[in-house]
Amino acid sequence: MPRSITLILLTALLAFGAVDCFAQSTTGTVSMSATVSKFVEINSGGSVTLTGNSGGGVTTDGVTNSPLAVSINLGELGPSNTNSFVSASVPLKLRSNAAYVLSMTATVTSSGTTASKIGAADVGFGLGTASRTGLGVNAGADTNATSGDPTLPANGSVNGTTGRYEFTAVRSNLSAFSSATTALSGPIIMNAVPRSNANGLTVPAMFAVKPQFFENGTTTISVTFTVTAP
Amino acid sequence: MRLRELPFALLSALIFLAFAQTISAQALDISSGGQPTITGAIGGSVTGSADVRNDLVVTINFGEVSPLNTNSIVKVVVPVALRSNQPYQVAVSMSGLNNANAQAVQASDVGFGLQNIRVLGGAGKICTQSAHTIRSPFDNDPSLSATVGASGRVSYTSSLGSLSGSTVILSGPQLSKNNSAIRQQSDGYVFDAIFTLTPQFFAAGVSSATLIFTISAGPNVPC
Numbered sequence: 001m002p003r004s005i006t007l008i009l010l011t012a013l014l015a016f017g018a019v020d021c022f023a024q025s026t027t028g029t030v031s032m033s034a035t036v037s038k039f040v041e042i043n044s045g046g047s048v049t050l051t052g053n054s055g056g057g058v059t060t061d062g063v064t065n066s067p068l069a070v071s072i073n074l075g076e077l078g079p080s081n082t083n084s085f086v087s088a089s090v091p092l093k094l095r096s097n098a099a100y101v102l103s104m105t106a107t108v109t110s111s112g113t114t115a116s117k118i119g120a121a122d123v124g125f126g127l128g129t130a131s132r133t134g135l136g137v138n139a140g141a142d143t144n145a146t147s148g149d150p151t152l153p154a155n156g157s158v159n160g161t162t163g164r165y166e167f168t169a170v171r172s173n174l175s176a177f178s179s180a181t182t183a184l185s186g187p188i189i190m191n192a193v194p195r196s197n198a199n200g201l202t203v204p205a206m207f208a209v210k211p212q213f214f215e216n217g218t219t220t221i222s223v224t225f226t227v228t229a230p
Numbered sequence: 231m232r233l234r235e236l237p238f239a240l241l242s243a244l245i246f247l248a249f250a251q252t253i254s255a256q257a258l259d260i261s262s263g264g265q266p267t268i269t270g271a272i273g274g275s276v277t278g279s280a281d282v283r284n285d286l287v288v289t290i291n292f293g294e295v296s297p298l299n300t301n302s303i304v305k306v307v308v309p310v311a312l313r314s315n316q317p318y319q320v321a322v323s324m325s326g327l328n329n330a331n332a333q334a335v336q337a338s339d340v341g342f343g344l345q346n347i348r349v350l351g352g353a354g355k356i357c358t359q360s361a362h363t364i365r366s367p368f369d370n371d372p373s374l375s376a377t378v379g380a381s382g383r384v385s386y387t388s389s390l391g392s393l394s395g396s397t398v399i400l401s402g403p404q405l406s407k408n409n410s411a412i413r414q415q416s417d418g419y420v421f422d423a424i425f426t427l428t429p430q431f432f433a434a435g436v437s438s439a440t441l442i443f444t445i446s447a448g449p450n451v452p453c
Binding site: 041193199 | 262286287288293298383438444
Protein backbone atom coordinates (compact mmCIF):
# COMPACT_ATOMS: atom_id res chain seq x y z
CA MET A 1 0.00 0.00 0.00
CA PRO A 2 1.44 3.38 -0.93
CA ARG A 3 2.74 5.25 2.06
CA SER A 4 0.46 8.23 1.37
CA ILE A 5 -2.65 6.01 1.55
CA THR A 6 -1.45 4.52 4.81
CA LEU A 7 -0.94 8.00 6.15
CA ILE A 8 -4.45 9.02 5.20
CA LEU A 9 -5.99 5.98 6.86
CA LEU A 10 -4.04 6.52 10.06
CA THR A 11 -5.05 10.16 10.09
CA ALA A 12 -8.69 9.22 9.61
CA LEU A 13 -8.51 6.74 12.47
CA LEU A 14 -7.06 9.35 14.77
CA ALA A 15 -9.63 11.88 13.67
CA PHE A 16 -12.55 9.55 14.35
CA GLY A 17 -11.05 8.64 17.69
CA ALA A 18 -10.86 12.25 18.67
CA VAL A 19 -14.47 12.83 17.72
CA ASP A 20 -15.62 9.89 19.83
CA CYS A 21 -14.49 11.60 23.05
CA PHE A 22 -17.56 13.03 24.85
CA ALA A 23 -19.74 12.01 21.93
CA GLN A 24 -23.35 13.03 22.25
CA SER A 25 -26.29 10.83 23.01
CA THR A 26 -30.04 11.22 22.86
CA THR A 27 -30.78 8.86 25.75
CA GLY A 28 -29.83 8.51 29.39
CA THR A 29 -30.62 5.90 32.00
CA VAL A 30 -31.66 6.10 35.63
CA SER A 31 -31.92 2.76 37.40
CA MET A 32 -33.42 2.53 40.84
CA SER A 33 -34.08 -0.01 43.55
CA ALA A 34 -35.48 -0.07 47.07
CA THR A 35 -35.65 -2.61 49.86
CA VAL A 36 -38.50 -3.28 52.23
CA SER A 37 -37.49 -5.47 55.15
CA LYS A 38 -39.94 -7.22 57.43
CA PHE A 39 -40.92 -4.93 60.24
CA VAL A 40 -42.77 -5.63 63.49
CA GLU A 41 -43.20 -3.63 66.64
CA ILE A 42 -45.01 -3.79 69.95
CA ASN A 43 -46.01 -0.77 71.97
CA SER A 44 -48.37 0.13 74.71
CA GLY A 45 -51.99 0.28 73.65
CA GLY A 46 -52.97 2.59 76.48
CA SER A 47 -53.62 2.72 80.19
CA VAL A 48 -53.69 -0.32 82.44
CA THR A 49 -56.92 -1.27 84.15
CA LEU A 50 -56.55 -2.75 87.64
CA THR A 51 -59.60 -4.11 89.44
CA GLY A 52 -60.32 -6.09 92.59
CA ASN A 53 -57.18 -4.94 94.26
CA SER A 54 -56.77 -4.17 97.91
CA GLY A 55 -53.92 -1.74 98.16
CA GLY A 56 -51.45 -1.64 95.38
CA GLY A 57 -51.99 0.22 92.12
CA VAL A 58 -50.48 0.91 88.76
CA THR A 59 -46.95 2.04 89.43
CA THR A 60 -45.97 2.78 85.82
CA ASP A 61 -48.86 3.11 83.46
CA GLY A 62 -48.91 2.42 79.75
CA VAL A 63 -48.81 5.34 77.33
CA THR A 64 -50.39 4.75 73.96
CA ASN A 65 -47.83 4.18 71.18
CA SER A 66 -44.92 4.33 73.62
CA PRO A 67 -42.66 1.41 74.41
CA LEU A 68 -44.38 -1.12 76.63
CA ALA A 69 -42.95 -0.78 80.14
CA VAL A 70 -45.72 -1.27 82.66
CA SER A 71 -45.34 -1.87 86.39
CA ILE A 72 -48.26 -2.98 88.54
CA ASN A 73 -48.57 -3.63 92.25
CA LEU A 74 -51.40 -6.14 92.63
CA GLY A 75 -51.70 -5.35 96.34
CA GLU A 76 -52.93 -7.84 98.87
CA LEU A 77 -53.53 -11.36 97.54
CA GLY A 78 -54.28 -13.07 100.83
CA PRO A 79 -57.77 -13.78 102.18
CA SER A 80 -58.01 -10.25 103.57
CA ASN A 81 -58.76 -9.24 100.01
CA THR A 82 -62.33 -10.40 99.69
CA ASN A 83 -62.66 -9.73 95.97
CA SER A 84 -63.00 -12.79 93.80
CA PHE A 85 -60.06 -11.80 91.58
CA VAL A 86 -57.39 -9.16 91.33
CA SER A 87 -57.27 -8.45 87.62
CA ALA A 88 -55.02 -6.32 85.46
CA SER A 89 -55.65 -5.60 81.82
CA VAL A 90 -52.67 -4.32 79.84
CA PRO A 91 -53.45 -3.04 76.32
CA LEU A 92 -50.89 -4.01 73.67
CA LYS A 93 -50.50 -2.50 70.24
CA LEU A 94 -48.87 -4.46 67.44
CA ARG A 95 -47.88 -3.30 63.95
CA SER A 96 -46.23 -5.15 61.12
CA ASN A 97 -45.75 -5.30 57.39
CA ALA A 98 -45.63 -9.09 57.50
CA ALA A 99 -47.28 -12.01 59.23
CA TYR A 100 -46.43 -11.87 62.91
CA VAL A 101 -46.12 -14.04 66.01
CA LEU A 102 -46.51 -12.63 69.51
CA SER A 103 -44.82 -14.78 72.10
CA MET A 104 -44.46 -14.37 75.82
CA THR A 105 -42.09 -15.44 78.55
CA ALA A 106 -42.99 -15.19 82.24
CA THR A 107 -41.21 -15.73 85.52
CA VAL A 108 -42.83 -15.78 88.94
CA THR A 109 -40.68 -15.54 92.04
CA SER A 110 -42.07 -15.71 95.57
CA SER A 111 -40.35 -15.31 98.90
CA GLY A 112 -42.26 -18.22 100.40
CA THR A 113 -40.79 -21.65 100.91
CA THR A 114 -43.75 -23.98 100.75
CA ALA A 115 -46.06 -25.27 98.08
CA SER A 116 -48.58 -22.71 99.23
CA LYS A 117 -46.53 -19.80 97.99
CA ILE A 118 -47.74 -18.04 94.87
CA GLY A 119 -46.45 -19.83 91.81
CA ALA A 120 -46.71 -19.30 88.06
CA ALA A 121 -49.81 -21.49 87.91
CA ASP A 122 -51.57 -19.17 90.36
CA VAL A 123 -51.33 -16.23 87.96
CA GLY A 124 -54.04 -16.44 85.38
CA PHE A 125 -53.37 -15.07 81.92
CA GLY A 126 -55.13 -14.68 78.64
CA LEU A 127 -55.40 -12.38 75.67
CA GLY A 128 -58.70 -10.72 74.92
CA THR A 129 -60.16 -10.03 71.52
CA ALA A 130 -57.69 -8.64 68.99
CA SER A 131 -59.00 -5.52 67.29
CA ARG A 132 -57.91 -4.33 63.87
CA THR A 133 -59.46 -0.93 63.37
CA GLY A 134 -58.54 2.41 61.91
CA LEU A 135 -57.24 3.82 58.65
CA GLY A 136 -54.42 1.81 57.16
CA VAL A 137 -54.99 -1.33 59.22
CA ASN A 138 -55.25 -4.50 57.19
CA ALA A 139 -58.25 -6.73 57.83
CA GLY A 140 -57.25 -10.19 58.90
CA ALA A 141 -58.05 -13.03 61.27
CA ASP A 142 -55.75 -13.46 64.25
CA THR A 143 -55.24 -16.70 66.14
CA ASN A 144 -55.42 -16.43 69.91
CA ALA A 145 -53.46 -19.28 71.45
CA THR A 146 -54.72 -18.48 74.93
CA SER A 147 -58.17 -19.09 76.42
CA GLY A 148 -59.03 -15.44 76.84
CA ASP A 149 -60.07 -13.79 80.06
CA PRO A 150 -58.69 -16.02 82.84
CA THR A 151 -61.50 -15.01 85.20
CA LEU A 152 -64.13 -16.65 83.03
CA PRO A 153 -65.73 -19.59 84.82
CA ALA A 154 -64.79 -21.85 81.93
CA ASN A 155 -61.11 -21.09 82.42
CA GLY A 156 -60.66 -22.07 86.05
CA SER A 157 -62.14 -23.60 89.15
CA VAL A 158 -61.42 -24.83 92.64
CA ASN A 159 -59.52 -28.08 92.66
CA GLY A 160 -61.82 -30.62 94.28
CA THR A 161 -58.91 -32.41 95.92
CA THR A 162 -56.66 -29.61 97.08
CA GLY A 163 -59.19 -26.82 97.36
CA ARG A 164 -56.82 -24.47 95.61
CA TYR A 165 -58.19 -22.32 92.81
CA GLU A 166 -56.59 -23.28 89.51
CA PHE A 167 -56.57 -21.78 86.04
CA THR A 168 -57.14 -24.92 84.05
CA ALA A 169 -57.82 -23.89 80.47
CA VAL A 170 -55.23 -24.03 77.70
CA ARG A 171 -52.48 -21.46 78.27
CA SER A 172 -54.57 -19.79 80.94
CA ASN A 173 -51.80 -19.29 83.50
CA LEU A 174 -48.17 -18.26 83.46
CA SER A 175 -46.81 -21.77 83.96
CA ALA A 176 -47.48 -22.28 80.25
CA PHE A 177 -45.04 -19.47 79.45
CA SER A 178 -41.94 -20.49 81.35
CA SER A 179 -40.20 -20.32 77.96
CA ALA A 180 -41.12 -18.28 74.90
CA THR A 181 -44.56 -19.48 73.86
CA THR A 182 -46.85 -18.19 71.16
CA ALA A 183 -49.82 -16.25 72.48
CA LEU A 184 -51.12 -14.64 69.30
CA SER A 185 -50.36 -14.80 65.60
CA GLY A 186 -51.83 -13.48 62.42
CA PRO A 187 -51.36 -12.00 58.97
CA ILE A 188 -49.88 -8.64 58.01
CA ILE A 189 -51.29 -5.91 60.23
CA MET A 190 -50.63 -2.68 58.37
CA ASN A 191 -51.27 -1.64 54.81
CA ALA A 192 -48.75 0.59 53.04
CA VAL A 193 -49.00 3.64 55.28
CA PRO A 194 -46.31 5.71 56.96
CA ARG A 195 -45.08 4.97 60.44
CA SER A 196 -46.68 8.21 61.55
CA ASN A 197 -50.04 6.50 61.14
CA ALA A 198 -50.77 5.59 64.77
CA ASN A 199 -53.24 2.79 64.15
CA GLY A 200 -52.57 -0.89 64.60
CA LEU A 201 -53.79 -4.10 66.17
CA THR A 202 -54.76 -3.75 69.82
CA VAL A 203 -55.25 -6.63 72.20
CA PRO A 204 -55.62 -6.67 76.00
CA ALA A 205 -53.27 -8.90 77.98
CA MET A 206 -55.21 -9.96 81.04
CA PHE A 207 -53.68 -11.15 84.28
CA ALA A 208 -55.60 -12.41 87.31
CA VAL A 209 -54.86 -13.79 90.74
CA LYS A 210 -57.48 -15.40 92.98
CA PRO A 211 -56.90 -14.20 96.57
CA GLN A 212 -56.33 -17.30 98.68
CA PHE A 213 -54.54 -18.57 101.78
CA PHE A 214 -51.21 -18.27 100.03
CA GLU A 215 -48.09 -18.48 102.11
CA ASN A 216 -47.31 -14.97 103.22
CA GLY A 217 -44.48 -13.13 101.52
CA THR A 218 -43.87 -11.10 98.41
CA THR A 219 -44.10 -12.17 94.81
CA THR A 220 -42.56 -10.71 91.70
CA ILE A 221 -44.07 -11.47 88.32
CA SER A 222 -42.13 -10.55 85.20
CA VAL A 223 -43.58 -10.89 81.73
CA THR A 224 -41.83 -10.19 78.43
CA PHE A 225 -43.73 -9.93 75.16
CA THR A 226 -41.87 -10.42 71.91
CA VAL A 227 -43.25 -9.97 68.42
CA THR A 228 -41.49 -11.48 65.43
CA ALA A 229 -42.05 -11.90 61.70
CA PRO A 230 -41.03 -15.47 60.95
CA MET B 231 7.58 11.24 6.80
CA ARG B 232 9.02 13.39 4.11
CA LEU B 233 8.50 17.12 4.48
CA ARG B 234 6.52 17.32 1.25
CA GLU B 235 3.96 14.86 2.66
CA LEU B 236 3.22 16.96 5.72
CA PRO B 237 0.79 19.44 4.10
CA PHE B 238 -0.99 16.50 2.50
CA ALA B 239 -1.37 14.73 5.84
CA LEU B 240 -2.62 17.87 7.57
CA LEU B 241 -5.13 18.51 4.81
CA SER B 242 -6.30 14.93 5.06
CA ALA B 243 -6.75 15.28 8.82
CA LEU B 244 -8.80 18.45 8.39
CA ILE B 245 -10.98 16.84 5.75
CA PHE B 246 -11.61 13.78 7.90
CA LEU B 247 -12.28 15.84 11.00
CA ALA B 248 -14.80 17.93 9.14
CA PHE B 249 -16.35 14.80 7.66
CA ALA B 250 -16.44 13.10 11.02
CA GLN B 251 -18.04 16.13 12.63
CA THR B 252 -20.69 16.14 9.96
CA ILE B 253 -21.65 12.50 10.12
CA SER B 254 -21.66 12.27 13.92
CA ALA B 255 -22.93 15.71 14.80
CA GLN B 256 -26.14 15.49 16.78
CA ALA B 257 -28.49 18.37 17.19
CA LEU B 258 -29.84 16.85 20.39
CA ASP B 259 -27.97 15.59 23.40
CA ILE B 260 -28.66 14.45 26.95
CA SER B 261 -25.98 13.84 29.54
CA SER B 262 -25.18 13.97 33.21
CA GLY B 263 -25.90 17.39 34.68
CA GLY B 264 -23.68 16.95 37.70
CA GLN B 265 -23.32 14.86 40.82
CA PRO B 266 -26.60 13.29 42.00
CA THR B 267 -27.40 13.47 45.71
CA ILE B 268 -29.46 11.43 48.16
CA THR B 269 -30.86 12.33 51.57
CA GLY B 270 -32.91 10.50 54.19
CA ALA B 271 -31.68 7.06 53.19
CA ILE B 272 -30.62 4.17 55.37
CA GLY B 273 -28.36 1.86 53.44
CA GLY B 274 -29.04 3.76 50.23
CA SER B 275 -26.80 5.40 47.66
CA VAL B 276 -26.75 7.11 44.31
CA THR B 277 -24.02 6.86 41.74
CA GLY B 278 -23.48 8.99 38.67
CA SER B 279 -20.91 11.21 37.08
CA ALA B 280 -20.26 14.73 38.28
CA ASP B 281 -18.84 15.57 34.84
CA VAL B 282 -21.48 17.09 32.58
CA ARG B 283 -19.60 15.72 29.57
CA ASN B 284 -20.36 12.14 30.59
CA ASP B 285 -23.42 10.10 29.68
CA LEU B 286 -26.43 10.10 31.96
CA VAL B 287 -26.04 6.78 33.75
CA VAL B 288 -27.37 6.98 37.28
CA THR B 289 -28.05 4.19 39.74
CA ILE B 290 -30.27 4.95 42.71
CA ASN B 291 -30.57 2.68 45.71
CA PHE B 292 -33.25 4.11 47.98
CA GLY B 293 -32.13 1.68 50.66
CA GLU B 294 -34.52 0.63 53.40
CA VAL B 295 -38.02 2.06 52.95
CA SER B 296 -39.87 0.06 55.58
CA PRO B 297 -40.65 1.77 58.92
CA LEU B 298 -37.15 0.75 59.95
CA ASN B 299 -36.19 3.96 58.20
CA THR B 300 -37.54 6.62 60.52
CA ASN B 301 -36.72 9.50 58.19
CA SER B 302 -39.78 11.21 56.78
CA ILE B 303 -38.71 10.78 53.16
CA VAL B 304 -35.87 9.54 50.97
CA LYS B 305 -35.03 12.13 48.33
CA VAL B 306 -32.76 11.86 45.32
CA VAL B 307 -31.84 14.76 43.05
CA VAL B 308 -30.43 13.86 39.63
CA PRO B 309 -29.16 16.79 37.54
CA VAL B 310 -29.68 16.20 33.82
CA ALA B 311 -27.96 18.26 31.10
CA LEU B 312 -29.53 18.96 27.71
CA ARG B 313 -28.06 20.38 24.52
CA SER B 314 -29.70 21.14 21.19
CA ASN B 315 -29.50 23.43 18.21
CA GLN B 316 -33.25 23.23 17.68
CA PRO B 317 -36.47 22.99 19.69
CA TYR B 318 -36.49 19.85 21.76
CA GLN B 319 -38.56 17.66 24.04
CA VAL B 320 -37.57 15.20 26.73
CA ALA B 321 -39.57 12.03 27.27
CA VAL B 322 -39.28 9.34 29.94
CA SER B 323 -40.28 5.72 29.76
CA MET B 324 -40.20 3.22 32.61
CA SER B 325 -39.85 -0.51 32.98
CA GLY B 326 -40.18 -2.51 36.18
CA LEU B 327 -42.10 -1.76 39.37
CA ASN B 328 -44.90 -4.13 38.51
CA ASN B 329 -45.47 -5.68 41.94
CA ALA B 330 -48.63 -7.76 42.00
CA ASN B 331 -49.10 -7.16 45.72
CA ALA B 332 -50.90 -3.84 46.07
CA GLN B 333 -49.21 -3.30 49.44
CA ALA B 334 -45.73 -3.57 47.90
CA VAL B 335 -43.96 -0.56 46.41
CA GLN B 336 -45.82 0.63 43.32
CA ALA B 337 -44.92 3.20 40.67
CA SER B 338 -47.23 5.68 42.35
CA ASP B 339 -45.18 5.36 45.55
CA VAL B 340 -42.13 6.93 43.89
CA GLY B 341 -42.56 10.66 43.64
CA PHE B 342 -41.12 12.16 40.45
CA GLY B 343 -40.89 15.81 39.53
CA LEU B 344 -38.70 18.33 37.71
CA GLN B 345 -37.37 21.56 39.10
CA ASN B 346 -34.76 24.21 38.68
CA ILE B 347 -34.11 24.29 34.94
CA ARG B 348 -31.09 26.51 34.47
CA VAL B 349 -28.46 27.55 31.96
CA LEU B 350 -25.36 25.40 31.78
CA GLY B 351 -22.59 27.95 31.34
CA GLY B 352 -22.11 30.77 28.91
CA ALA B 353 -22.89 28.87 25.76
CA GLY B 354 -26.42 28.02 26.78
CA LYS B 355 -28.87 29.69 24.44
CA ILE B 356 -31.19 32.17 26.10
CA CYS B 357 -34.39 32.42 24.10
CA THR B 358 -36.81 35.23 24.72
CA GLN B 359 -39.79 34.12 22.67
CA SER B 360 -40.38 30.69 24.16
CA ALA B 361 -39.94 29.18 27.59
CA HIS B 362 -38.70 25.81 28.67
CA THR B 363 -41.87 24.14 29.84
CA ILE B 364 -42.12 21.34 32.38
CA ARG B 365 -45.16 19.40 31.35
CA SER B 366 -48.01 18.81 33.75
CA PRO B 367 -48.07 17.29 36.33
CA PHE B 368 -44.30 17.08 36.73
CA ASP B 369 -43.54 20.69 37.66
CA ASN B 370 -43.05 20.12 41.39
CA ASP B 371 -40.71 18.91 44.07
CA PRO B 372 -42.33 15.66 45.21
CA SER B 373 -40.73 15.97 48.63
CA LEU B 374 -42.89 19.04 49.13
CA SER B 375 -46.04 17.74 47.48
CA ALA B 376 -46.26 14.49 49.43
CA THR B 377 -49.58 14.07 51.22
CA VAL B 378 -51.38 11.25 52.99
CA GLY B 379 -54.23 10.07 50.82
CA ALA B 380 -57.65 8.80 51.80
CA SER B 381 -56.29 5.29 52.22
CA GLY B 382 -53.56 6.50 54.54
CA ARG B 383 -50.90 5.92 51.91
CA VAL B 384 -48.60 8.73 50.82
CA SER B 385 -49.32 10.19 47.39
CA TYR B 386 -47.62 12.81 45.23
CA THR B 387 -48.66 15.45 42.74
CA SER B 388 -46.66 13.44 40.22
CA SER B 389 -44.99 10.08 40.47
CA LEU B 390 -43.62 7.32 38.31
CA GLY B 391 -47.23 6.24 38.10
CA SER B 392 -47.84 9.40 36.08
CA LEU B 393 -45.75 7.96 33.27
CA SER B 394 -47.59 6.19 30.52
CA GLY B 395 -45.41 4.73 27.83
CA SER B 396 -42.99 7.38 26.61
CA THR B 397 -44.19 10.50 28.38
CA VAL B 398 -43.00 13.97 27.46
CA ILE B 399 -41.95 15.80 30.61
CA LEU B 400 -40.18 18.85 29.24
CA SER B 401 -39.96 20.84 26.01
CA GLY B 402 -38.69 24.15 24.79
CA PRO B 403 -36.65 26.14 22.31
CA GLN B 404 -33.05 25.73 21.25
CA LEU B 405 -30.71 25.01 24.16
CA SER B 406 -27.21 25.66 22.83
CA LYS B 407 -25.54 28.60 21.12
CA ASN B 408 -23.04 26.54 19.23
CA ASN B 409 -23.41 23.37 17.23
CA SER B 410 -20.60 21.29 18.55
CA ALA B 411 -20.75 17.57 18.12
CA ILE B 412 -18.62 17.27 21.21
CA ARG B 413 -20.07 17.95 24.61
CA GLN B 414 -18.85 21.08 26.26
CA GLN B 415 -19.08 22.00 29.90
CA SER B 416 -21.10 25.10 29.26
CA ASP B 417 -23.33 24.73 26.23
CA GLY B 418 -26.85 23.89 27.25
CA TYR B 419 -29.28 23.63 30.14
CA VAL B 420 -29.60 21.53 33.28
CA PHE B 421 -32.69 20.49 35.19
CA ASP B 422 -33.11 18.51 38.40
CA ALA B 423 -35.04 15.26 38.20
CA ILE B 424 -36.27 14.62 41.75
CA PHE B 425 -37.27 11.19 43.02
CA THR B 426 -38.77 10.51 46.44
CA LEU B 427 -39.91 7.50 48.39
CA THR B 428 -41.61 7.75 51.77
CA PRO B 429 -40.85 4.86 54.15
CA GLN B 430 -44.09 3.03 54.87
CA PHE B 431 -45.46 -0.34 55.91
CA PHE B 432 -44.89 -1.71 52.42
CA ALA B 433 -45.02 -5.44 51.92
CA ALA B 434 -41.52 -6.82 52.28
CA GLY B 435 -39.40 -7.31 49.19
CA VAL B 436 -37.02 -5.65 46.74
CA SER B 437 -38.34 -3.44 43.97
CA SER B 438 -36.55 -2.01 40.97
CA ALA B 439 -37.23 0.12 37.93
CA THR B 440 -35.36 1.57 34.98
CA LEU B 441 -36.09 4.95 33.44
CA ILE B 442 -34.97 5.97 29.98
CA PHE B 443 -34.71 9.70 29.36
CA THR B 444 -34.84 10.56 25.65
CA ILE B 445 -34.34 13.93 23.98
CA SER B 446 -35.80 14.46 20.52
CA ALA B 447 -36.98 17.22 18.24
CA GLY B 448 -39.82 19.03 19.92
CA PRO B 449 -42.62 21.38 18.98
CA ASN B 450 -41.37 24.06 16.63
CA VAL B 451 -41.29 27.03 18.95
CA PRO B 452 -39.38 30.23 18.19
CA CYS B 453 -36.33 31.24 20.08
